[in-house]
Amino acid sequence: MQLTQAAAARFAAGLAALWPEDERSGPLGLAVSGGPDSIALLLLAHAALPGQIAVCSIDHGLREAAAGEVALVERIARERGIPFTALSVKVGPGNVQARARAARYAALAEWAQEAALGAVATAHHADDQAETVLMRLNRGSGLAGLAAVRARTQIEDSDISLLRPLLGWRKAELAALVSSAGIVPAQDPSNTDITFDRARLRQHMADADWLDPAALATSAAHLAEAWQALAWYAELDWHEMVMRCDNADGTASYAYCANVPRLIGIETIRAIIAALGGHASRAEASRAWDRLWAGHNASLGGVLGVPGVERVEKVGVQMRVWRFGAEPARGTIN
Structure with missing residues (x-):
C-alpha cells in the first residue's frame, strides 16, 4: 500500500x-x-x-x-x-x-x-x-x-x-x-x-x-x-569582548572583558579554552566563571584564568577583565 x-x-x-x-x-x-x-x-x-x-x-x-x-x-x-x-x-x-x-x-x-x-x-x-x-x-x-x-x-x-x-x-x-x-x-x-x-x-x-x-x-x-539565540549572543561576545595577545615566547593568551550574563560568559570561556587547545565542559566552565567572578584564579583544560579589573580603551571605562593563558607547569615558581 x-x-x-x-x-x-x-x-x-x-x-x-x-x-x-x-x-x-x-x-x-x-x-x-x-x-x-x-x-x-x-x-x-x-x-x-x-x-x-x-x-x-x-x-x-x-x-x-x-x-x-x-x-x-x-x-x-x-x-x-x-x-x-x-x-x-x-x-x-x-x-x-x-x-x-x-x-x-x-x-x-x-x-x-x-x-x-x-x-x-x-x-x-x-x-x-x-x-x-x-x-x-x-x-x-x-x-x-x-x-x-x-x-x-x-x-x-x-x-x-x-x-x-x-x-x-x-x-x-x-x-x-x-x-x-x-x-x-x-x-x-x-x-x-x-x-x-x-x-x-x-x-x-x-x-x-x-x-x-x-x-x-x-x-x-x-x-x-x-x-x-544565546549561542548567537555568545558568538558576538567572543568577537567583541575577547582579545588575543601574542606573547614574547610565541604563545598566545586571551583577555576577556566579562560583562555579560553568566550563561553567555560560560560559552565564551569554553571558546577561549578551545582556542588555547584545551577542552572544558559546560559544568567545568560554569565553575570557572564562578571562581573568576568571585576574584579567584580558575584552572581548567590546561588553561589558567586570572581575574582583574582594567581600563578598557575601546569603551573608556574600568571593566572586569579576565586573562587566560597556558597553565604553568606544576612546580614553576613565578
Missing part, C-alpha cells in the same frame, strides 16, 4: 523547513535500524524524494538479531530501488548505549562523506523528544541539555548536516504507516529493558496519560530556539 499524498506532503514540508532545496548538494542519507520509526522514515522519504535518497543500516555487534535486522532493511530498500549500505561497528567498553551512539554517528559521517550525501536523517520523533526532556530535567540539565534533540545540527567532528524531520510526528503515527505498508518491523528488546533509564521512563510515561509528549516536544523546540 502506498503512503497517502497527505503524509508524503507533510514530510516534504517539514524536511524543506530543515533543509531548503537550494541548500541540497546531494542525496539524503537515512539511518535505518529496522524498527518501526526508522522504516517509516524510509517510506516517507522515498515517497517525498524518489530517487534522491540512500539508506544505511548498522550492526553494532551487540545482539545476534542485529544481522537479520540489517537484512530486513536491505530487502525493503532494494525492493524500492534505493541504494543501500550495510555497516558494522565495534562498541568499546563502558556505557553501552553512549558508546554505541558515538560509534554509530562516526560511521554515519564516514558513509555520508564517501557517498557524497547532502545530509543524513534519523528517525527521532516527538515521543523520543519528550523522553529526552524529562530525563534531562531529572538530571538537572541546563538550557543546552533541555533543548534536547535538535531538529538540525551536525554530526560531531564532521561537517555533515544531521536532520531529524520526524520530531513533529508521534510514534503511533509512524507505526501505523509501516503497518499500512504491510511491513513487519524489527523490535529491539533494549527498548523495553528497564535496566536502561530511557526504557524505565518510557514505561512510566505509558501509565501517565496526563503527560502530552507532543506538548513536551514543542517545549523542547522553544528551548532550542532560546539556546540558538
Whole structure:
C-alpha cells in the first residue's frame, strides 16, 4: 500500500523547513535500524524524494538479531530501488548505549562523506523528544541539555548536516504507516529493558496519560530556539569582548572583558579554552566563571584564568577583565 499524498506532503514540508532545496548538494542519507520509526522514515522519504535518497543500516555487534535486522532493511530498500549500505561497528567498553551512539554517528559521517550525501536523517520523533526532556530535567540539565534533540545540527567532528524531520510526528503515527505498508518491523528488546533509564521512563510515561509528549516536544523546540539565540549572543561576545595577545615566547593568551550574563560568559570561556587547545565542559566552565567572578584564579583544560579589573580603551571605562593563558607547569615558581 502506498503512503497517502497527505503524509508524503507533510514530510516534504517539514524536511524543506530543515533543509531548503537550494541548500541540497546531494542525496539524503537515512539511518535505518529496522524498527518501526526508522522504516517509516524510509517510506516517507522515498515517497517525498524518489530517487534522491540512500539508506544505511548498522550492526553494532551487540545482539545476534542485529544481522537479520540489517537484512530486513536491505530487502525493503532494494525492493524500492534505493541504494543501500550495510555497516558494522565495534562498541568499546563502558556505557553501552553512549558508546554505541558515538560509534554509530562516526560511521554515519564516514558513509555520508564517501557517498557524497547532502545530509543524513534519523528517525527521532516527538515521543523520543519528550523522553529526552524529562530525563534531562531529572538530571538537572541546563538550557543546552533541555533543548534536547535538535531538529538540525551536525554530526560531531564532521561537517555533515544531521536532520531529524520526524520530531513533529508521534510514534503511533509512524507505526501505523509501516503497518499500512504491510511491513513487519524489527523490535529491539533494549527498548523495553528497564535496566536502561530511557526504557524505565518510557514505561512510566505509558501509565501517565496526563503527560502530552507532543506538548513536551514543542517545549523542547522553544528551548532550542532560546539556546540558538544565546549561542548567537555568545558568538558576538567572543568577537567583541575577547582579545588575543601574542606573547614574547610565541604563545598566545586571551583577555576577556566579562560583562555579560553568566550563561553567555560560560560559552565564551569554553571558546577561549578551545582556542588555547584545551577542552572544558559546560559544568567545568560554569565553575570557572564562578571562581573568576568571585576574584579567584580558575584552572581548567590546561588553561589558567586570572581575574582583574582594567581600563578598557575601546569603551573608556574600568571593566572586569579576565586573562587566560597556558597553565604553568606544576612546580614553576613565578
